[in-house]
Every structure is written in C-alpha cells, then in structure tokens.
Amino acid sequence: MKPVNSVLSSFGVTVFETMSRLAMEQGAINLGQGFPDSNGPENLRRVAADAVIDGPNQYPPMLGIPELRQAIAAHNKRFYGLDVDWMTETMVTSGATEAINDCLMALIEPGDEVVLIEPLYDCYLPLVRRAGGVPKLVRMEPPEWQLNGDQLSAAFSRKTKLILLNSPHNPSAKVFNDDELKMIARLVIQHDAYAVCDEVYEHIVFDGKKHRPLMTFPGMRERCVRIGSAGKTFSMTAWKVGYITAPSELLSVIAKAHQFVTFTTPVNFQKATAFGLNQDDDYFENLAGELEAKRDLLKAALTDAGFAVMKTAGTYFLSIDIRSVGYTGSDVDFCQDITLNAGVSAIPLSAFYGPGSGVVDHFVRFCFCKQDSVLNDAAAKLKDWSMNKPKGPLD
Numbered sequence: 001m002k003p004v005n006s007v008l009s010s011f012g013v014t015v016f017e018t019m020s021r022l023a024m025e026q027g028a029i030n031l032g033q034g035f036p037d038s039n040g041p042e043n044l045r046r047v048a049a050d051a052v053i054d055g056p057n058q059y060p061p062m063l064g065i066p067e068l069r070q071a072i073a074a075h076n077k078r079f080y081g082l083d084v085d086w087m088t089e090t091m092v093t094s095g096a097t098e099a100i101n102d103c104l105m106a107l108i109e110p111g112d113e114v115v116l117i118e119p120l121y122d123c124y125l126p127l128v129r130r131a132g133g134v135p136k137l138v139r140m141e142p143p144e145w146q147l148n149g150d151q152l153s154a155a156f157s158r159k160t161k162l163i164l165l166n167s168p169h170n171p172s173a174k175v176f177n178d179d180e181l182k183m184i185a186r187l188v189i190q191h192d193a194y195a196v197c198d199e200v201y202e203h204i205v206f207d208g209k210k211h212r213p214l215m216t217f218p219g220m221r222e223r224c225v226r227i228g229s230a231g232k233t234f235s236m237t238a239w240k241v242g243y244i245t246a247p248s249e250l251l252s253v254i255a256k257a258h259q260f261v262t263f264t265t266p267v268n269f270q271k272a273t274a275f276g277l278n279q280d281d282d283y284f285e286n287l288a289g290e291l292e293a294k295r296d297l298l299k300a301a302l303t304d305a306g307f308a309v310m311k312t313a314g315t316y317f318l319s320i321d322i323r324s325v326g327y328t329g330s331d332v333d334f335c336q337d338i339t340l341n342a343g344v345s346a347i348p349l350s351a352f353y354g355p356g357s358g359v360v361d362h363f364v365r366f367c368f369c370k371q372d373s374v375l376n377d378a379a380a381k382l383k384d385w386s387m388n389k390p391k392g393p394l395d
C-alpha cells in the first residue's frame with residue numbers, strides 16, 4: 001500500500017496521553033498532564049448548561065458568536081490597552097491548539113522557515129512541518145532558561161516567515177522579559193516576518209508581575225497574532241475554546257483555515273467564555289493568586305523532600321532537577337519510576353525537545369493546579385520514595 005503522511009506518522013503518541021494513561025493504570029497521583037482537578041467555576045458552568053437547555057443548539061457564526069468576540073476585544077483593551085475591532089480582528093476556535101494550527105496553515109508557504117524556541121509544546125513541531133515549514137530551533141536550557149540573543153538572531157534569515165512564541169512558557173514556567181520581547185520584535189521587523197504568540201497562560205503570572213503581549217510592543221500590532229484559551233483562563237481544559245486576536249489582513253486568511261478545519265466551536269461554551277472574560281478584575285487576580293499559593297506549597301514540599309526546584313514565574317508547572325536527589329537515570333526513567341514506585345507521575349522535559357537534541361535529560365515537570373491535599377500527598381510520597389528507594393534504574 002502507498003505510504004501515509006510521513007510527517008504525522010513519524011511522531012508517537014504525545015507524552016501527556018502516555019503519562020496520564022500510565023498514571024491511571026497505576027492509580028498514581030497525576031501531576032503530569034496540565035489540568036486542574038476541580039470542576040471549574042460554577043457560574044460559568046451554569047451559563048454553559050443553561051445555553052444547552054435554552055438553545056439555540058445549531059451552528060453559530062463561523063468566526064464565533066458576537067458576544068464572545070466583543071468580550072475578546074474588550075479583554076484586550078482592559079488588560080493590555082489594545083484597540084481591537086471585534087468584527088475584523090477576533091475569531092473563536094476549538095481550543096488554542098486549533099488556533100495554532102489555523103495560524104500556521106494560513107501563514108506558512110512550503111519552504112518558509114519558522115523560528116521555534118526549545119523546549120516546545122508538543123504540537124508545534126508536527127504542525128509546522130505538516131504545513132511545509134522548515135523549523136529553525138533555538139534552545140533554552142535549565143536551570144536559567146536563558147534566550148541567547150546570538151542564537152536567536154542566527155535562527156532568523158531572509159526565509160523566515162514567522163516565530164512561534166509561547167509566553168508564559170510551558171514547560172519552563174519562564175515569562176519572557178521586556179528585553180527579550182524587544183529583541184524578538186526587532187528581529188521580526190528586520191526580517192519582515194510575523195509572530196504567532198501562544199499566550200494561553202496570560203493570566204497565570206506570579207509575584208506581582210503581569211503578562212505583556214508581544215503585540216503591545218512598537219511595530220508589532222500589525223505583525224502579531226495573539227492566542228488565548230478558556231481552558232487555562234477558566235480552569236476548564238475540556239472546554240476547548242480558544243481565541244485569536246490578529247490584524248484583519250491576517251485574520252481573514254487564518255479564518256479560512258478555521259473554516260475548513262472545524263468551521264465553528266460549541267455555542268454554549270462560547271457563551272460561557274464571553275461571560276467569563278467579562279468578569280471583574282478580581283476573578284483574574286484570584287486565579288493567579290490561588291495558583292501562586294499552590295506553586296509555593298509544592299515548591300516548599302519538594303524542597304523539603306530534597307529536590308532542587310527551578311524558578312516558576314507563571315503557568316501551571318514547576319520543574320525539578322532529579323540529580324539533586326542523586327538519581328542517575330534519565331528523566332524518562334525517573335517519571336516511570338516514580339509513577340510505579342512512588343505513586344506520583346510527572347512529565348520528562350526531554351519530551352519538549354526536538355528529536356536527537358539529547359542535552360536536557362534530567363529535569364522533570366510537575367503540574368501544581370491541584371487541591372492542596374493532593375499536592376501535599378504527592379510530595380510526601382516522593383519524599384518517602386526518594387529516601388528509601390534506589391536512585392537509578394540500574395542501582
């Protein structure tokens with residue numbers, strides 16, 4: 001038989017699914033895949049449920065319902081001072097993942113170069129390559145996760161079509177600072193390129209800091225596409241409502257990808273997301289505050305268990321250095337080991353690097369958007385395991 005698509009068939013099952021499946025089989029506490037263990041805010045669930053009962057339950061407009069698109073524009077103004085025309089510059093998608101796919105399909109011509117920063121979120125590389133893009137990877141490494149300006153400039157060329165930037169960044173939990181964003185903006189302008197900005201963790205930034213979209217930097221408004229997710233902002237990852245803000249010339253083409261991929265997004269979740277985005281500032285401050293307290297809790301408990309914990313400026317995640325407890329195996333071994341023997345699962349950071357990079361192999365990521373009792377329990381199990389168990393797969 002003729003071969004199937006070579007790009008997609010070259011990738012395995014995503015690490016998030018694999019680790020969640022293993023955690024479930026083993027009855028382990030799942031601190032791997034990033035999702036809260038609560039049901040999400042009841043007021044939003046009520047709006048969504050009422051919308052199903054009351055209807056309409058038929059195709060909403062392709063770009064999204066007006067009330068949500070107006071809420072997206074108002075949210076851009078309220079938090080970032082961005083003036084956005086909801087009718088020509090906003091679109092609703094079925095999750096940020098679809099939004100990323102739509103942007104890449106719409107902006108890339110086969111052979112275009114795409115600058116990507118490693119570690120990177122699982123769908124970036126396959127989607128860029130499936131769209132015909134040529135990935136140009138720039139690597140950040142723990143514990144400092146510095147973005148090297150020379151390496152970044154070297155990744156840009158005459159053929160660069162876009163950079164795909166994730167800030168706050170999964171899995172490093174880094175929030176790119178103004179100097180880094182200015183450097184990226186300068187390179188984007190210099191190479192007449194675009195920036196697709198995955199900002200799903202925009203409201204999950206800690207220590208009194210605030211997220212600054214690249215789109216707000218001089219010269220970036222007309223070159224940036226900004227992506228958000230109700231899954232993260234409202235702690236309901238199963239809802240799969242994403243939203244794009246982009247200049248109208250770009251959005252009109254991105255909308256073609258959406259038109260042919262999903263066409264639309266469940267209307268009840270759109271209504272509830274509109275309600276969510278229109279909530280007072282308190283909601284957004286509380287979200288960051290509650291998650292910051294959970295970060296502190298897990299960080300303190302893992303530090304007490306003897307692990308070296310990396311800085312965590314935002315997102316759902318913190319990472320540890322497994323060598324700090326004398327573990328000599330790889331990050332993948334460690335994640336298997338703790339799932340089986342400590343009853344806790346995590347994600348190896350090597351999974352966020354392209355094939356064969358092989359450099360970052362002893363850091364693992366834990367997700368802390370869980371109940372405090374679950375975090376305490378997990379840390380206690382890890383402490384017990386690390387004090388009593390062999391430190392490597394061969395010991």
Ligand code: PMP
Nearest residue numbers: 095096097121170198200229231
């Ligand atoms: N981008 C990043 C960086 C993520 O961590 C995730 C996972 N939540 C997504 C995109 C996907 O978001 P969604 O579930 O809205 O598709």
Ligand code: GLN
Nearest residue numbers: 016017032033034035170
């Ligand atoms: N964003 C989530 C994470 O990093 C995973 C989402 C997914 O499994 N697709 O854990």
